[in-house]
Amino acid sequence: xxxxxxxxxxxxxxxxxxxxxxxxxxxxxxxxxxxxxxxxxxxxxxxxxxxxxxxxxxxxxxxxxxxxxxxxxxxxxxxxxxxxxxxxxxxxxxxxxxxxxxxxxxxxxxxxxxxxxxxxxxxxxxxxxxxxxxxxxxxxxxxxxx
Numbered sequence: 001x002x003x004x005x006x007x008x009x010x011x012x013x014x015x016x017x018x019x020x021x022x023x024x025x026x027x028x029x030x031x032x033x034x035x036x037x038x039x040x041x042x043x044x045x046x047x048x049x050x051x052x053x054x055x056x057x058x059x060x061x062x063x064x065x066x067x068x069x070x071x072x073x074x075x076x077x078x079x080x081x082x083x084x085x086x087x088x089x090x091x092x093x094x095x096x097x098x099x100x101x102x103x104x105x106x107x108x109x110x111x112x113x114x115x116x117x118x119x120x121x122x123x124x125x126x127x128x129x130x131x132x133x134x135x136x137x138x139x140x141x142x143x144x145x146x
Contacts, residue, residue: 002049004057007064009033009048019063025051077145081138088114088133099137103144110136 008016009032016029028051032044087095088110096114100106113133120126 001052001057002045004060005029005045005048005052008060009045011067015067018067019060021060022051022055025055073145077141078138081134081141084137084141085130085134088137089117089130103140105140105144107136107140110140 008019008021008029011019016026021029025048028044028048032041032048035041035044084095084099088099092114096111099110110133113129113136117126117129117133120129
């Protein structure tokens with residue numbers, strides 16, 4: 001149970017909020033994140049393990065598994081967006097046509113951004129447009145994956 005508690009300590013606030021934990025356990029986990037002393041942290045982890053004895057671990061483990069799956073999906077989607085951005089920057093309109101066909105979209109904003117990239121007057125402006133292209137690709141991929 002203490003091991004499961006340590007896993008809960010490592011979660012961020014938004015992930016922790018998704019779990020249905022009682023208030024004492026939730027507070028103990030948040031407090032553990034603030035502790036820098038090794039001895040105090042060890043005692044806090046023991047307290048979390050003790051509080052976890054009164055909790056059914058199965059629903060928590062199931063939610064953690066779901067969070068891991070969502071995290072993997074998110075990383076894959078991010079990597080896919082990066083690959084498409086790189087292809088669009090190298091291959092231009094040919095890759096854009098393939099992207100449109102795969103996503104079943106014809107995004108005018110993405111076309112505009114690719115055009116802006118060609119007329120970027122400085123390295124900073126080019127970098128900004130590249131980021132905007134990535135964000136737009138990511139938005140499209142998120143929208144079609146839902």
